[in-house]
Amino acid sequence: MFAPAPFLLKDTSVSQVMTQVCIALVPGIAAYAWLVGPAILVQLVIASLAALLAEAAMLRLRKKPLALFLSDGSAIVTAWLIALTFPPLAPWWLVATGTIFAIIVAKHLYGGLGQNPFNPAMVAFGVCIVSFPALMSQWPSVGLQLPLVDQVNVILGLAPRIDALSSATPLDALKTALKLDEGAFDVTHLLANQDIYGNFAGRGWEWVAVGYLLGGLWMWQRKLITWHVPVAFTGALVAVSGALWLYNPAHFASPLFHLLSGGAMLGAFFIATDPVSGCTTPRGKLIFGAGAGLLAYIIRVFGGYPDGVAFAVLLMNLCAPVIDLLTQPRIFGMKDAGKGGKA
Amino acid sequence: MITREEFRTIAGNGIWKQNTSIAQILGLCPLLAVTTNAVNGIMLSLATIIVMALANVAVASLRNFIPHEIRIPVFILIVAALVTVVDLLFNANLHELYLVLGIFIPLIVTNCIVLARVEAFAAKNPPLQSTLDGIFMGVGMLWTLALLGGLRELLGSGTLLGGIDMVFPGLQPIQLLPESYPGFLLGLLPPGAFILLGCMIAWKNWMDARAAERARLKPPAPVATAGCH
DSSP states (O other): OOOOSOOOOOOOOHHHHHHHHHHHHHHHHHHHHHHHOTHHHHHHHHHHHHHHHHHHHHHHHTTOOHHHHHTTSHHHHHHHHHHHHSOTTOOHHHHHHHHHHIIIIIIITTTSTTTOSSOHHHHHHHHHHHHOHHHHTOBOOTTOOOOHHHHHHHHHTSSOOOGGGOBOOHHHHHHHHHHHOTTTOOHHHHHHHOTTBOSSSBTTHHHHHHHHHHHHHHHHHTTSSOSHHHHHHHHHHHHHHHHHHHHOTTTSOOHHHHHTSTTHHHIIIIITTOTTTSOOSHHHHHHHHHHHHHHHHHHHHHSSSSOOHHHHHHHHHHHHHHHHHHTOOOOTTOSSTTSTTOO | OOOHHHHHHHHHIIIIITOTTTTSOOOHHHHHHHTTSHHHHHHHHHHHHHHHHHHHHHHHHHTTTSOGGGHHHHHHHHHHHHHHHHHHHHHHHSHHHHHHHGGGTGGGGGOHHHHHHIIIIITTSOHHHHHHHHHHHHHHHHHHHHHHHHHHHHHHHSEESTTGGGTSTTOOOEEOSOTTOOOOGGGTSHHHHHHHHHHHHHHHHHHHHHHHHHHHHSOOOTTTTTTOO
16 A cells, blocks of 8 residues: 555556546446447447537637547547436437537536536436436336337437337336335335346346446556545445335335446446546545435435436535545645645 | 717616626526516516616616715615516506516516616716616616527527517417427526526627727727727
8 A cells, every 4th residue: 555655657648548438338338238239339429429529619619639639538438428327219319419518518618628527427417307307217118129220210210209118217117116105015026026127126237237337346456446436435325225225125125226226336436436526535535425325325216316326426526626625635744634834 | 968978888888898697797586587588588677677767867866865874775765666666567567477577576676786776877977877877787688688588498498489478469489490399498497597698698708808809909099999988
């Protein structure tokens, strides 16, 4: 942990980091493609194109060097996170609108790369779920895999959006059931008997979450992210869901279900770890991650939206500067942390 | 009475240079709350124009009789009386619109624009100039609220002048975008109003910066710029 002075600096340019983040997303994307078919790959392409176009337009307007910033890959990472959090069969313009909004409003209006107070991908998700709630909650039914041509047609709006294409997410279904029959509701029974649930969480989706987990662990091993945020995020999620589950297992799903549902894994490893919009001090990262995990649980279980990760991360983004300020580590030789030069 | 230069300064300040919404950024509460379409914005601005013009002329006429120490309560009393008149007028003649604008018509009394103009202009200037100031400040508010309302409406539902039938019965809103337009709901929600207002302020600053740049590059023309100070 503590090495003596001459440190060898690893060359970590933005583009290298971004490329590795993209590589880390591959296991999750592979599981996703196996589950819903190639639609997700189409969405990744649409989002990437929209991101590069918006990025190029904004760079031109701001008179910044195009080639330097376009090739740094940060827009691609934002685009991929957007494509992965939107429903896979969402119309092309929805993904494009979200991506363009993220790049123009959430990134460049605040000053571009490294200046954005909010995670651009989560801004896109928040904006779209508030603006187009119906389209943003149409997830493909379980086991339904249309051939590529049909999927592309649905995305491009050439084929009608039939009802079979859309169902609630496993999280949402659980919440709706909880609201519908208060008395007869039993989570264990529901999870065991309904089609959309697999061994641990949503059928198939659990493996996508495992894919993100693998990618995240690889990023940690490569030292792209530190352990603080993912551990605090998952720890808080497990703690609060575990406490409620032990209190009433018929009413609240298990911690494992919550870890492998919705955007928990993607959020813990890829979104809450964003070095720009998150915290930078070690203690700050722990508070940031724990806050995001706790808020994500509260919003997804008691709130009105299908999942809470996006809003949880955005809310914690708001708090990040204050948390950073209050958790300044003590500088060697100084008595107090963050008090300037007073020794 | 009033010189041409004075008139131009008052009009220019109200409409552009000291525009209430995009330069002074005053009265944001009604601005954000009612501009879900252009008609609401225009009608609230009209109500505000009436109040501002009358309040300014009343205060300017009485300015030598109002004791300095208690001027603010007196101003508020005058403004409140005028707002009550406008409120009753709207309720009687444009009842449906009155229901839409609701609390924001009585709230004109607390709108900082009205008190700001009374305190900053009418209390120090003769009645004619003060009346013009009230009107032009209101016109500045009118076009910004109409633009903001129109943009929000267009973005949120693809129409323009929704609710026009409440003012002119029988008229229909204009459907600018095709029926299949899904509606970018954010435009109608408060965050959309903040973002669009921010864009409008940025646009004004950009226009001003460009004008300043041009003025800097151009050799000074002594006669033409004499009146500007």
